[in-house]
Amino acid sequence: MKSLIKGAALALALAFAASGAQAEDKVKVGFVYLGPVGDFGWTYQHEVGRKYLVDKLGSKVDATYVENVPEGPDAERVIEGLVRDGNKLIFTTSFGYMEPTLKVAKRHPDVKFEHNTGFKMAKNVGIYSARFYEGRYVEGVIAAKMSKTGVVGYIGSFPIPEVVSGINAFMLGAQSVRPDLKVKIVWVNTWFDPGKESDAAKALVDQGADIIATHTDSPAATQVAEERGVHSFGQDSDMIKFGPKAQLTAIVNVWGGYYVDRVNALIAGTWKPDDTWGGFDSGMVAMAPFTNMPDDVKALAEKTEKDIHDKTLNPFKGPIYKQDGTEVVKAGAALPDKDILSMNWYVKGIDDKLPQ
Amino acid sequence: MEFTEAILLTVVTASTPLLIAALGELVCERSGVLNLGVEGMMVMGAACGFAAASLSGSTTVGIVAGIAAGALLSCLFALMVLVFAANQVASGLALTIFGLGLSGLIGRDFVGKQINAVPEVHIPGLTDLPFVGRLFFGEDVFVYASFALVVGIAWFLNKTRAGLVLRAVGDSHVSAHALGHPVLRVRFFAILFGGACAGLAGAYLSLAYTPFWVQGMTAGRGWIALALVVFSSWMPWRAVIGAYLFGAVTILQLHAQGFGLPVPSQLMSALPYLATILVLVLISRSRARAGAPAALGQPFVPDR
Numbered sequence: 001m002k003s004l005i006k007g008a009a010l011a012l013a014l015a016f017a018a019s020g021a022q023a024e025d026k027v028k029v030g031f032v033y034l035g036p037v038g039d040f041g042w043t044y045q046h047e048v049g050r051k052y053l054v055d056k057l058g059s060k061v062d063a064t065y066v067e068n069v070p071e072g073p074d075a076e077r078v079i080e081g082l083v084r085d086g087n088k089l090i091f092t093t094s095f096g097y098m099e100p101t102l103k104v105a106k107r108h109p110d111v112k113f114e115h116n117t118g119f120k121m122a123k124n125v126g127i128y129s130a131r132f133y134e135g136r137y138v139e140g141v142i143a144a145k146m147s148k149t150g151v152v153g154y155i156g157s158f159p160i161p162e163v164v165s166g167i168n169a170f171m172l173g174a175q176s177v178r179p180d181l182k183v184k185i186v187w188v189n190t191w192f193d194p195g196k197e198s199d200a201a202k203a204l205v206d207q208g209a210d211i212i213a214t215h216t217d218s219p220a221a222t223q224v225a226e227e228r229g230v231h232s233f234g235q236d237s238d239m240i241k242f243g244p245k246a247q248l249t250a251i252v253n254v255w256g257g258y259y260v261d262r263v264n265a266l267i268a269g270t271w272k273p274d275d276t277w278g279g280f281d282s283g284m285v286a287m288a289p290f291t292n293m294p295d296d297v298k299a300l301a302e303k304t305e306k307d308i309h310d311k312t313l314n315p316f317k318g319p320i321y322k323q324d325g326t327e328v329v330k331a332g333a334a335l336p337d338k339d340i341l342s343m344n345w346y347v348k349g350i351d352d353k354l355p356q
Numbered sequence: 357m358e359f360t361e362a363i364l365l366t367v368v369t370a371s372t373p374l375l376i377a378a379l380g381e382l383v384c385e386r387s388g389v390l391n392l393g394v395e396g397m398m399v400m401g402a403a404c405g406f407a408a409a410s411l412s413g414s415t416t417v418g419i420v421a422g423i424a425a426g427a428l429l430s431c432l433f434a435l436m437v438l439v440f441a442a443n444q445v446a447s448g449l450a451l452t453i454f455g456l457g458l459s460g461l462i463g464r465d466f467v468g469k470q471i472n473a474v475p476e477v478h479i480p481g482l483t484d485l486p487f488v489g490r491l492f493f494g495e496d497v498f499v500y501a502s503f504a505l506v507v508g509i510a511w512f513l514n515k516t517r518a519g520l521v522l523r524a525v526g527d528s529h530v531s532a533h534a535l536g537h538p539v540l541r542v543r544f545f546a547i548l549f550g551g552a553c554a555g556l557a558g559a560y561l562s563l564a565y566t567p568f569w570v571q572g573m574t575a576g577r578g579w580i581a582l583a584l585v586v587f588s589s590w591m592p593w594r595a596v597i598g599a600y601l602f603g604a605v606t607i608l609q610l611h612a613q614g615f616g617l618p619v620p621s622q623l624m625s626a627l628p629y630l631a632t633i634l635v636l637v638l639i640s641r642s643r644a645r646a647g648a649p650a651a652l653g654q655p656f657v658p659d660r
Contacts, residue, residue: 036460036571038467068456068572153614159621186613187621193575194566195373196606199366203610206362218573220566241468242568353618 027267029053030087031065032078034094035192041217041236042191043067045253046093046116048237052256053263061263071096079104083111089266091259092116095160101125112271114262117162119341121273128258131279132162133169133340134308135251135287136213137315139233140173141304142248142290143211144181145297146231153204155197155214155221156187159354163215165343169315170213171350173304184209185352194220205230211248222247231292238288249301250288257283277337280309316340321348363611368499369565371603373398373557375502377581378588378595379509380553385585386513387546388526388651392448393433394554395578396455397426401558403459406569407466415474418563419497419556426555427548429455434547438540441655452578460571473567474498498560505553510592522546526649529656539656554578587632589647601635602628 031050035043050063064087069078075097082090083104089112092101098118105113105125113125121127143152154170156163167185174181184207186200197216201224204212212232214221219239225232225246232243234250258276265271278284287305290298307313318329323346329335346354377394384391404425409418429451436447474496513519525532525542533539561577562569580602588594609624617624 038460038464038569038571040467040570044467184614184616186610187625188610189622189625190575192572194568194570194573195370195561195575195577196610198566199370199607200610202366203363203607203614206359207611207614218566218570219568223566223568241470352616 026060026062027089027263028085028087029061029063029263029266030082030085030090031063032069032075032082032090032092032094032097033065033067034069034071034096035067035217037065037067039192039217040219040239042253043093043217045236046091046255049255049259053259056256056260057263060267063263069097072100076100076103079113080107083108088112089114089263089271095162112266112273121275123273126262126273126275128274128276128278129162130253130282130284131277132251132253132285133165133315134279135285136166136169137173137308138287138301138304139213139249139251140170140175141177142293142297142301143170143213143233144174144176144178145300146248146293147181147211149208149210150178150180151182151184151208151210153201153207153209153212154183154185155200155204155212155216156185157191157216158189159187159344161341161343164346164354165340166215167350168343168347171347172315172320175347175349177300179349181349183350183352185350188216190216192217194218197221198224201225201232202228219243234288240288240291245292247288248292249290252286252288254284254286280305281311322346323348323350363607367600367604367607368495370607371599372499372502373560373565373577374581374584374602375596375599376498376505376560377554377557377578378584378599379502379505379592380550380557381581382585382588382590382592382595383509383513383522383553384546384550385652386526386590386649387522387543388529388649388654388656389437389543389547390444390448390653391430391433391451391547391550392445392582393429393451393455393578394550394581395574395576396452396459397429397551397554398455398558398561398578398581399459399572399574400429400455400462401426401555402562402573403463403466403558403569405555405559406469406471406562407462409471409563410466410469410569413471415472415563418471419474419559422559422563423552423555426558427552430547430551430554433551434544437655438544438547441657444653444655456572463569463571466569467571469569471563471567474564496564498556498564501556506592506596513592523649526651529651529654533656533658539658543656554581557581583632586648587635590649591647598632598635601631605631 033043037043037047054063066078069075091114093116095117101113101115105122115127117129118127188196188200197218198220201212201221205228210230212221212225214235219242222232222234222239222243226243231248232246234247236253238250240247290301314334316335318333319331320329321327381394401422405418405422408421409415433451436442437444476496521537522542525539529539584598587598605628609627
């Protein structure tokens with residue numbers, strides 16, 4: 001086994017020499033970002049992860065990124081460009097990069113790829129994502145405790161399984177405390193448009209929501225909540241700066257540890273395509289500090305987070321009913337991962353229609 | 357009533373940046389220059405406006421800096437299309453890409469910084485009017501500026517000699533040149549004015565609409581402004597209708613979703629664009645010919 005690793009390491013070294021990489025002892029790693037690194041949301045957190053990687057591995061890694069890469073054919077050109085630049089491991093950090101990543105990977109079997117939030121793998125393409133819904137469940141519990149009007153506003157980006165499962169987890173969390181909580185859902189059909197996100201938040205507050213949850217990328221909704229004197233949950237990163245009085249907590253995506261692990265595996269020659277879906281327990285999802293809430297709510301939130309972390313609580317544990325009352329999961333059972341990943345229905349209690 | 361008012365208030369704020377940017381581009385196009393760089397100039401206005409307001413602590417300084425940034429960037433465009441007679445479409449697109457990149461660089465240190473939002477200016481007497489008072493006279497300076505721009509530009513284009521010259525240059529630069537009008541100078545000032553307006557519209561986004569800076573926060577509003585110019589058939593008053601129609605449909609669809617209207621959200625999100633296309637079709641059908649300046653997009657090279 002040891003000789004195998006040595007052999008692999010040697011092969012890797014040879015590959016480097018052959019490709020004529022300028023920095024002989026540094027492994028080149030590339031990142032493809034959907035948004036600008038300064039979006040304070042999704043891309044920002046990947047950038048935090050990349051910086052963590054550079055901090056941890058220092059002289060061993062040369063990690064570059066390309067930002068603002070549109071999904072589709074442009075992405076393919078960018079990924080191809082990163083390969084030609086000598087990158088040996090490339091992280092593509094958006095769902096829409098799935099096909100372009102696979103295409104480029106097929107042409108370059110000696111280069112490794114990691115696709116974020118996708119579901120298709122290959123010999124040299126691994127996938128990774130985080131169980132954001134665990135954080136949403138905690139948010140639902142807090143919202144149910146904190147809402148005075150009994151109406152919560154939820155800004156959705158696109159009706160894809162990741163977002164829908166987030167809404168359902170939020171609702172299930174809320175129902176565990178307060179079964180009659182109402183959720184008003186507004187889809188903005190964009191991941192990033194601060195103006196539109198802010199307008200959506202205003203519309204929801206005007207319609208009686210006193211807590212705003214978002215699944216879009218900018219801090220605009222948190223800022224509106226602060227202005228209007230209601231509460232909010234941040235998304236992707238801790239947005240407390242934008243709503244010191246408004247933010248209750250936020251889901252924080254933590255990719256750094258994963259990036260270090262994968263690059264280390266590459267250096268050691270043990271890299272294999274992997275399907276990683278980490279939650280609280282892996283550290284890939286974290287909650288920002290619980291603020292602006294009474295101690296008993298905070299204690300309940302902390303307990304919920306700990307229970308999910310320790311696996312004593314599963315957000316998608318049965319019984320779960322669809323909107324029309326049909327039972328999806330029996331009492332005592334839990335929804336399988338593949339059903340969470342393909343979720344296209346609302347749980348009972350959401351009186352909104354899911355856009356199909 | 358209060359609820360309707362709340363909705364309409366957001367309609368006004370959502371429409372204002374579109375209107376300001378569209379008016380600037382309208383003047384620029386009337387002089388015969390097509391500047392597709394509105395998005396780039398707008399985002400530069402947003403970045404520089406926010407940076408200046410954050411450093412100086414004054415939103416007024418921010419507004420001035422936003423205008424200056426848009427105007428400065430438009431000078432670059434003027435250099436390309438007027439001096440080097442470069443292709444206007446390509447130069448405009450390049451300007452947008454350049455602006456998006458440069459604004460990210462300038463705004464890098466300002467992500468997450470806090471500023472005070474531009475205050476609302478109340479006009480005694482007018483603001484107290486029932487309904488319309490709060491709506492049109494309880495807003496921030498940008499909204500007033502957009503009203504002033506509409507009136508000013510309409511007056512300038514239709515009632516002044518300089519406006520007549522500008523239109524002449526846009527319709528036939530060769531004849532205007534033969535008559536002794538300084539074609540390039542007129543176009544330079546028109547480009548500059550368009551840039552200043554785009555910068556002001558951008559400053560509105562980062563100082564009043566969502567008072568923070570994030571890269572790419574214009575989110576395509578510059579392109580909508582460009583479409584509004586065509587929609588308005590190059591007339592200031594119609595630009596107002598276009599901008600408010602677009603803003604209203606955008607806001608109303610969000611509210612409709614909140615009420616749980618059983619219409620697909622994707623269709624709702626597309627509504628503002630569909631409405632714009634529909635009105636465009638209606639306008640072109642009703643013999644009110646879209647009055648594009650005849651020399652729009654053509655470079656002028658004076659024979660020396």
